[in-house]
Amino acid sequence: MTEDIGTEPTSNIRLAVNGTLHELEVPDRKLLSDVLRQDLELTGTHVGCEHGVCGACTVQLDGEPVRSCLMFAVTAQGHEITTVEGIGDDPENPSDVQQAFIDCHGLQCGFCTPGFVTTIDAYIDENPNPTEEEAREAVSGNLCRCTGYQNIVSAVCRAAELRAEGASQ
Amino acid sequence: MKPSPLRIHRPTTVDETLDLLAARGDTGKILAGGQSLVPVLNMRLAAPSDLIDITSVAGIDDLEVSGADGSEEICVGASVTHRRVERSADVTRANPLLGEALRFVAHPAVRNRGTTVGSIAHADPNGEMPMVLALTGGRIEARSRRGERTLDAEELNIGPLETSLESDELITRAIFPALPAGSRTGFDELARRSGDYALAGVGMILDVDGETVTGLRCGFVSVTDVPDILDLGEAVSGAELGDASTVAATVAEAVRDFIDPGGDIHASADYRRHLAGVIASRLFRRLCRSDGSSGRGDARGASGRGEDSLVGATGDDTESRRA
Ligand SMILES: Cc1cc2nc3c(=O)[nH]c(=O)nc-3n(C[C@H](O)[C@H](O)[C@H](O)COP(=O)(O)OP(=O)(O)OC[C@H]3O[C@@H](n4cnc5c(N)ncnc54)[C@H](O)[C@@H]3O)c2cc1C
Ligand code: FES
Ligand code: FES
Numbered sequence: 001m002t003e004d005i006g007t008e009p010t011s012n013i014r015l016a017v018n019g020t021l022h023e024l025e026v027p028d029r030k031l032l033s034d035v036l037r038q039d040l041e042l043t044g045t046h047v048g049c050e051h052g053v054c055g056a057c058t059v060q061l062d063g064e065p066v067r068s069c070l071m072f073a074v075t076a077q078g079h080e081i082t083t084v085e086g087i088g089d090d091p092e093n094p095s096d097v098q099q100a101f102i103d104c105h106g107l108q109c110g111f112c113t114p115g116f117v118t119t120i121d122a123y124i125d126e127n128p129n130p131t132e133e134e135a136r137e138a139v140s141g142n143l144c145r146c147t148g149y150q151n152i153v154s155a156v157c158r159a160a161e162l163r164a165e166g167a168s169q
Numbered sequence: 170m171k172p173s174p175l176r177i178h179r180p181t182t183v184d185e186t187l188d189l190l191a192a193r194g195d196t197g198k199i200l201a202g203g204q205s206l207v208p209v210l211n212m213r214l215a216a217p218s219d220l221i222d223i224t225s226v227a228g229i230d231d232l233e234v235s236g237a238d239g240s241e242e243i244c245v246g247a248s249v250t251h252r253r254v255e256r257s258a259d260v261t262r263a264n265p266l267l268g269e270a271l272r273f274v275a276h277p278a279v280r281n282r283g284t285t286v287g288s289i290a291h292a293d294p295n296g297e298m299p300m301v302l303a304l305t306g307g308r309i310e311a312r313s314r315r316g317e318r319t320l321d322a323e324e325l326n327i328g329p330l331e332t333s334l335e336s337d338e339l340i341t342r343a344i345f346p347a348l349p350a351g352s353r354t355g356f357d358e359l360a361r362r363s364g365d366y367a368l369a370g371v372g373m374i375l376d377v378d379g380e381t382v383t384g385l386r387c388g389f390v391s392v393t394d395v396p397d398i399l400d401l402g403e404a405v406s407g408a409e410l411g412d413a414s415t416v417a418a419t420v421a422e423a424v425r426d427f428i429d430p431g432g433d434i435h436a437s438a439d440y441r442r443h444l445a446g447v448i449a450s451r452l453f454r455r456l457c458r459s460d461g462s463s464g465r466g467d468a469r470g471a472s473g474r475g476e477d478s479l480v481g482a483t484g485d486d487t488e489s490r491r492a
Contacts, residue, residue, distance in 0.1 A: 008174035028177040028220075031211075051208035058278055064252070065278040070207040074177045075200070075222050119278065140363040141276025 011074050017042065018086030026073050033057040035073035036083060044084035044114045048143070055142030058115040059083050065119045084114035087121050096162035097121045097155070106155035108146035115142050116152060124160045132157060172210035177220045183312065183341065186226055190337045191314045193219045199339060200224075201287035202250060204279050224248050229341055234259040241347035243267070247340055251280035251288070251298075263347035264305060266354040266372060270297040273356065276364040286343050294329045295366040295391045297356070303396035304372050304388030307345040311338040326395040352376050353456045357448050358390055361435060367391045368436045369444040371424070375456040382408045385420070385453075392430040392445045399427045413457035420453045421446035 009028045014021055017040060026035055031050075036042045036059070048054035050069045057069040060082040068081075088095035094102065097117050107113045116139060123138045124130070130138060135156035136149075144152060177200070180186045190197065197219035200206055209215050223229065229247040232254060236242050243260050251271055254260055261268035274280055274288070274297050288298040289309060301307070303322035310319050311334060325332050334340070348354060358370030370390030376383045385401040401423055408416045430441035 009176035011177070027174065029172040029175050029210075031171065031207075034171075050211045052204060052275075052279060055276075055278065061281070064281045066281050067204075067278055069211070070203050070279075070282065072177055072200075072203075072207075072220075072222075075179070075203075075224065078225070123277075137363065141278050 013074055013077050015040075015073060015076060015081065016079070017081045018083060028072065028074050030073050031069055032059070032071040032073045032076050032081070033068040036068060036081075042083045042085050044089070046111055046114055048111070053143070054112070055115040055119065056112055058118045058142065060086075060118055060122055063122060063125075065122045082118070084117050087117055095121065096166055097124070097159040100155040100159035100162055101152075104151045104154040104158050106148060106151045108144075108148050112142060112144040112146075116144070116155075120156050120159055124156070124163055128160055128164060130156060130160055172207075173213060173216040175210075175216075175218055175220055177222055179222045179225055181225050181227060183226060183228055183339070186221060186223060186339055187312060187314050187337070189219075189221050190339060193221075195336055197221055197336075199290070201247065201290075202283040204275070204283035205287065205291045205293065223339070231342075232257060232260070234263050234347070236347075243345040243347065245285050245343045245345070247284065247286040247342060249284060249286070251283050251285055252277065254285050255280065264345050266305060266348065266356060266374065267301050267345055269354065270301050270356040270372060273297055273358055273360075273364075273367070273370070279364075286340050289325070289343055290332065290334065290340050292326055292328075292330055292332045292395075293366075294394055294396070297358075297367075297370065297372075297390055299326060300370070300372055300388040300390050300396040301356075302343060302345065303398055304374060304386060305345050305348065307343060309340045309343045311340050313338040322396060329394050348374065349376075351378075353459060355452045355456050357452050359444050359448065369430070369441045369448060371445060371448045371452055373449070373452050373456060375453070377410065380410050382406060382410065382416070382457075387420075387424060387449060389424075389428055389445065392428040392441050394429075397427075399424065410457045413454045416457075417450040417453045421450035424449040 010025050011028055012025050014023050024039055033045055033047050036045045045059055045068055046056040047069060048056035052067045052070045057067055058065050059068045061079050088098050097120050101107055119142055135153045138156055139152055178189050180189055196217055198217040200220040200222045231246045232249045233244045241263055243263055245254060251274055255268060255271040285298050288296050289302055292299055308319050308321045309325060327333050353375040356372040358367035360367045367390045369392050372388040374386050382405050385405045387399045388396055404419060404423060405416055425442050425446040428445055430438045432438035
């Protein structure tokens, strides 16, 4: 099959990412994950499996975690997208979830980490005081090939603590 | 891998959607949550020229529990996500089986986008929603430029990933009846990982009068080609709840005889058949114990533990863990 990339359907779109509105032209078939990485250079969003299983590409859409590899950028218009950079991109000033990963040694190679951070950030808003069992369930949709799950589970509980402390200050 | 070139349409009304479908039915596809369709496109197992995104269409985004007493129904619009259905206390009250089974559909990140109607349209025999629609006697409404029609689950599902919908038809909503007061429901499945498609899953509706069983229907996930229903009313009616253990063996045997699972790299056909029997037996005993619809996901319960072996023909000892 030959593809005529030059004439394939494209659209001018407006994407709200991490509080900034971007106007750009993209092929209709371009996945949100690829537009974030390639067009907006937000390479924190990682791409592992491209069929929804691994969770590395998870971003927040209106505050809820979703797979950015299973959405076309065209259809993300009208929504607020938050990538891991929107949660915190200053090493001197990590977010509560990022700090919890540091505290608990929740990462090894770090490939899966952005997907965990976006997932957990939304989760502890919904469940501010998770048990270890609940924490385990909360991250069960994200795969870590370095298999650092024990520490990631601890990081979920630690992140909840840090958020509660932050809220009470 | 990426989808092949395609055009995305974003209609805002049902009329516009039906026009687009009529014009491009054969080469176009409806895009709802994309949680089943986009993986297929990413792997290039399909290459439609046009996608019709229905997530901004007005009038198909309602989730309502209406009617009263016996006629109460849950109407789920085409763009309503699994997550919205799962979070609705009214839905869970009216049809506990729906809420219970939804928590076995993938993970929250997938349920945040995936729609319940899309799941029914996709007709995957590994999907929980087509089974719940069939087991609870639900129906769908479909519209095209040619008119509107209502189909029950049996009319809709004709094969694995195959429905009787025409390419120009849009399912506007799915309707799940409320379950009668007094019926006990349960769902459980076994998967290799939390959130994965099930190796085998069973849904049950048990009717009870006092301490006596008056009806039992079972539906299946991953072990039948279409959501067939096994009615065990005759086999178990008249049994006392206290005899659950003996009757459960009959239920398990009937389930094993009824289903016709396929085998694959994850589990042989024999193992799936064995699992379905074990799950059915545990679920039945759980429903006999509980005084109404039970919590999710643990068919093993205290007295269930150890009575059946999950170790089947392959020696695997997979078990499900869902919170
Ligand atoms: C990692 C992963 C794990 C999953 N695990 C499970 C699981 O355990 N159990 C399970 O049941 N599902 C599972 N799913 C699938 C998920 O539940 C999807 O939400 C669902 O199958 C399809 O809904 P959708 O809205 O995403 O539909 P889409 O993917 O948008 O569409 C699916 C199909 O239905 C058609 N369609 C959609 N809406 C309509 C309509 N209104 N009228 C006519 N046709 C329509 C589309 O054209 C397409 O052919 C999983 C998905 C992923 C990515
Ligand atoms: S890359 Fe999106 S879930 Fe794996
Ligand atoms: S830290 Fe390496 S994949 Fe998770």
